Amino acid sequence: MAKKGLSIGKKAAPFRLDSTQGIKGLEDFKGKPLVIIFLRGTWCHNCQKQMPELNEHYERFLEKGVNLIAIAGQKLANIKDYVNANGIKFPILSDETRDVIKSYEVFTPIKWDSFRIAIPSTYIIDEHQTIRYSYIGENQADRPSAKEILEVIDTLSIVSDQDSSIQEELPVFLANMKSTLQHVNTSAAYVTKSIENNLHNIEGLKKASLGNYEQLEEFVSVYEKKSEELNQYSHQLNTTSDEFTDIQQLNQQLSHNIQTTRGLMDELISMTLVVNEMSEVISKISRQTKILALNASIEAARAGEHGKGFAVVAQEVSKLAHGTEESAGNITAQLQAIDEKINESFSSFSTFEDTMNTVRERISVNTTQILTISDGVKVIANDTLQLGAELNHIKDSQHQAQIDLSKIGEVETTINNEVSEILQDMHYHVEQLNALDERTKKTK
Numbered sequence: 342m343a344k345k346g347l348s349i350g351k352k353a354a355p356f357r358l359d360s361t362q363g364i365k366g367l368e369d370f371k372g373k374p375l376v377i378i379f380l381r382g383t384w385c386h387n388c389q390k391q392m393p394e395l396n397e398h399y400e401r402f403l404e405k406g407v408n409l410i411a412i413a414g415q416k417l418a419n420i421k422d423y424v425n426a427n428g429i430k431f432p433i434l435s436d437e438t439r440d441v442i443k444s445y446e447v448f449t450p451i452k453w454d455s456f457r458i459a460i461p462s463t464y465i466i467d468e469h470q471t472i473r474y475s476y477i478g479e480n481q482a483d484r485p486s487a488k489e490i491l492e493v494i495d496t497l498s499i500v501s502d503q504d505s506s507i508q509e510e511l512p513v514f515l516a517n518m519k520s521t522l523q524h525v526n527t528s529a530a531y532v533t534k535s536i537e538n539n540l541h542n543i544e545g546l547k548k549a550s551l552g553n554y555e556q557l558e559e560f561v562s563v564y565e566k567k568s569e570e571l572n573q574y575s576h577q578l579n580t581t582s583d584e585f586t587d588i589q590q591l592n593q594q595l596s597h598n599i600q601t602t603r604g605l606m607d608e609l610i611s612m613t614l615v616v617n618e619m620s621e622v623i624s625k626i627s628r629q630t631k632i633l634a635l636n637a638s639i640e641a642a643r644a645g646e647h648g649k650g651f652a653v654v655a656q657e658v659s660k661l662a663h664g665t666e667e668s669a670g671n672i673t674a675q676l677q678a679i680d681e682k683i684n685e686s687f688s689s690f691s692t693f694e695d696t697m698n699t700v701r702e703r704i705s706v707n708t709t710q711i712l713t714i715s716d717g718v719k720v721i722a723n724d725t726l727q728l729g730a731e732l733n734h735i736k737d738s739q740h741q742a743q744i745d746l747s748k749i750g751e752v753e754t755t756i757n758n759e760v761s762e763i764l765q766d767m768h769y770h771v772e773q774l775n776a777l778d779e780r781t782k783k784t785k
Contacts, residue, residue: 346446346462346477353377353466354444358434359417360410361424365434370408372468376490379447379462380413380433383423387461387482388413392429398487399430407494414439414458447477463490465497473497542745549742553735560731567721574714581714584707591703595696605682612679619672623665630661 347354353375357366367375378395380388395409402409409431413420417435424433436442439459447462461478463485474493478484485493637658 346460346464346475347472349472349475351472353464353470353472354441356412356434356436356441356444358412358436358441360432360434361417361421361429362432365410365432367470370410370466371470374407374468374494375466375470376402376407376409376494377445377464377466378409378411379442379445379459379464380411381458381461381481382413382415383420383433384415385458385481387484391461391484392433393427395431395487396427396429398491401487401491402431405491405494410434412436412441412459414442465490465493467497539749542749546742546745549738553738556731556735560728560735563724563728567724570717570721574717577710577714581707581710584703588703588707591696591699598692598696605685609679609682612675612682615675619668619675623668623672626661626665626668630658630665633658633661 353367355367357364359365378391380392382388383392392411395411399409411431411433413433414436416437420433420435423429434441439448442448442459445462445464447460448458461481461484463474463476464472465474467473474497476485
């Protein structure tokens with residue numbers, strides 16, 4: 342809401358500023374009416390039209406016993422350049438810090454040029470330094486002419502007379518009350534509109550809060566579900582870990598079986614070497630037996646005389662047959678032992694094969710479980726990203742709610758200021774009314 346200046350009936354805000362005619366303060370004009378013109382600046386096109394016109398009627402202001410000054414929110418050097426170039430007679434004060442502009446509430450604090458320039462404004466202050474007239478422009482070109490200001494001065498009778506009657510003061514009081522009531526109406530309308538906006542904002546905050554609550558409730562539900570899934574996956578991982586421990590033990594057992602089988606195979610190899618040696622013995626015996634048999638045949642042909650030699654041959658053949666039988670027995674025993682070892686080896690390999698099949702099945706099952714867990718973890722990761730996005734949305738919503746609350750706070754502050762100003766105006770006018778009432782009683 343743009344400020345609309347100090348209300349009629351209020352005391353003028355004190356100031357002391359450097360000007361084109363030396364340092365000037367409000368107290369310097371006490372006891373004499375004063376017209377204050379707030380300018381946007383000597384650079385302003387509309388101000389450049391207004392200042393020469395005021396300069397032209399400056400003598401008439403002085404003839405009526407009224408002082409005239411102007412205040413601009415710019416550096417004094419720039420003001421002096423303009424005054425010297427255009428022959429301006431009335432003093433123009435430099436309010437470079439814009440403190441006086443702000444104290445007379447002729448600014449628009451919401452716009453980009455916050456406090457930089459004044460709204461074109463005119464105040465008429467009586468000899469007691471009470472504001473009797475104010476005109477706050479609605480735009481840059483909206484400002485009263487010098488003639489209009491002089492006519493207002495004539496209607497106000499701002500030079501007070503100690504013997505003035507209550508009838509003369511009453512119209513001024515009524516005019517002040519009218520201005521105050523207009524300000525009250527304007528402020529009341531603003532307060533009403535502000536309250537409506539606040540109610541609308543509060544309703545929006547309620548909806549946002551409800552939406553945030555529902556989102557958070559859903560988030561908690563999803564989070565609990567994901568937590569349960571993670572616990573299940575954790576249990577599966579523990580089970581899988583136990584399975585891999587069992588597989589490690591089976592591998593150790595397999596290693597032991599392989600070592601045992603290798604030992605058996607080594608024994609088989611050793612037995613094979615023994616059989617080979619026995620085979621060589623039998624082959625040797627067989628050769629000798631053939632020779633003896635041949636000799637026996639020869640000796641048999643000689644029968645008789647050589648019977649003794651045949652008997653010797655027969656005896657040798659008998660020994661060889663006995664040796665052959667003994668060797669055959671040893672070979673048979675060795676072959677049985679080899680057969681047993683082979684059967685034992687095959688049994689060990691069969692156990693090894695069964696163990697390998699079990700390991701393969703267990704690995705297949707665990708691989709499937711690991712893949713399932715991996716897929717589940719991916720789903721949880723995606724769900725977690727979604728939850729993060731929802732949380733960001735909730736955070737943004739809460740941030741917007743904080744901004745809305747800040748706006749409500751600013752509006753409430755403005756309302757409080759407006760109400761305080763209204764109360765001050767009403768108290769002032771109540772005091773005036775009481776004073777008039779007392780004076781009326783005395784005249785009766």
